[in-house]
Amino acid sequence: MRELSIVLRQIAVERKNVWYSVLFGYIGGVTAAGLFAASGYLISKAALIPPVYTLTLLIAFIKVFGLVKAGSKYGERMVSHRATFNILAGIRVRFFEKLEPLAPGIFQKFRSGDLLARITGDVESLQNFFLRVYYPPLVLILVFISAMLFTTFYSFWFPLIFAAGLLLTGLIIPALFALRRQKIEEKVRESRAILSTDTAEVLYGFRDLKIYQQLDEKGASLRTSSAAYIANQEKSSSQSMFNQSVNQAAGLLISWVVLAAGVYLVQQDQLDGVFLAMLVMLSLNIFENAAPMAVLPPHLEDSRKASSRLNEVTDMVPATASEPYETLTDEAPSISFQSVSYTHEGEERPAVDQTSFEVKAGSKTAIVGASGSGKSTIFQLLLGVLRTNDGDIAIQDRSIRHIKSEDIWEKANVVMQENHFFYGTIRDNLQIAREGLTDEEMQWVLEKVQLSRFTLDDAVLEKGENLSGGERQRLAIARALLRKRSLWLLDEPLSSIDNVTSADIMRYLEERTEDATVCLISHQLNGLEKMDQIIVMDGGQIAEKGSYEELMTAKGMFYEMKKIEQEILV
């Protein structure tokens, strides 16, 4: 049951609606049984030609039962569904709250399609836990107990038959079917996850698949996984119908037993024959309600599996700061790396290996080096997205272990190689920089990054698909410029922009970041002359560091890189 804690906790929050569901369910069940029983009694009694007022009274009873039954069934549906939607909403919020701190590293463990299947399919399937597993058995047992108590007045045999029937239809038959259902439900879940993963891959990789003419092949594989999911769902539904029908047949059989017992008792003069139809009708009604119990174990199993899959994600321990928490001031920060090492999950070679360097407050540092030398990993460690395996990082002389990542993100302007853009307008994408931005401020900054040909109302498609790589980079810089922060982390922010535009924007950035601490990752070695410090990375380690002049005089790696760049440019 531990795995169901995610849903049980939300049910506890909804306990008022849960109790109402049970109450309305019980009233509905008892009045439905009363309606059937009174109808049976009315038919038998009418055959004996009683006084009219007896029949009138019985008809009035039936009408009242009918009305109360309809009202309470409606009430039960309403509160139980309200509870279910609230429970699902609560689970989704909880799941997202847990997911948020895991977000940067989550894709190392889960594929996005699989994660989507968990967030949508698994959460959705938990609706069956409350609606079919949690409260209906309670209602059923209460109605059965009431019916058994009622029939005790006629003979002790009836409650015994009812109890045996409840055992058969509520426990034995569902348990017998449970195993078969388990297998098919497992297949449904598996095929749903495969379909979701395949769909996400085709959607994300659509353009490349088209260019590499692999779309037909991927499309065919997607159709196969979709057909497998549909087939498994069909099998699951028909099996569920079959199980319910068998349980219903068992219920009818019990009603035959009630009839046979009743006939015997009438013959033995132990029961008035006028009650026979009433008892059979009562039995027919309550065993009809027991039929859905056949699908209870699979729903329970399904909910257990769905919860476990959700727990697999939420049980991941996020890389968080530990107490005592330290907060950063708004001043330009100093940064210090002390023998920092980090190895990405699943990798053997450290991406950053025993790296130490200092960045003075308000200084400008460039990090250069071959592709894969660990430059971006340094930024991720600095932002607290990744936590060091070894060594320590300090910002404003405070260990990053005690600084919440949100605090670092709050203080930093980050422009990465790839930045996310939302579906909407240029304005929507700039407004996330900070609250209260005016159109004038946004237009002004667009001019500064040479995007003045765009208006604030121009559309931006998902992930900025309708913008060129360079335009996306400039829009990301514009967004950062609007934030006005004292720490700038720029990871090749101008790599897709032509040299002239890039030099202009760089000049403007220099002006705007005069007092800020700037760390710039760059493949271009031009324009680094003004940097206070250049760090040259090689295979996760610092090969050399110093000012431009120092490195050029040392004639080391930087000097060689610069020579190669010049040869290429000539």
Ligand SMILES: Nc1ncnc2c1ncn2[C@@H]1O[C@H](COP(=O)(O)OP(=O)(O)OP(=O)(O)O)[C@@H](O)[C@H]1O
């Ligand atoms: N999420 C990840 N999972 C596993 N390995 C990773 C991950 N990200 C980076 N790496 C590995 O870590 C090493 C350093 O990568 P990093 O992105 O820091 O290099 P980089 O110097 O920024 O490269 P580039 O200049 O191409 O951006 C590389 O060998 C890379 O393959």
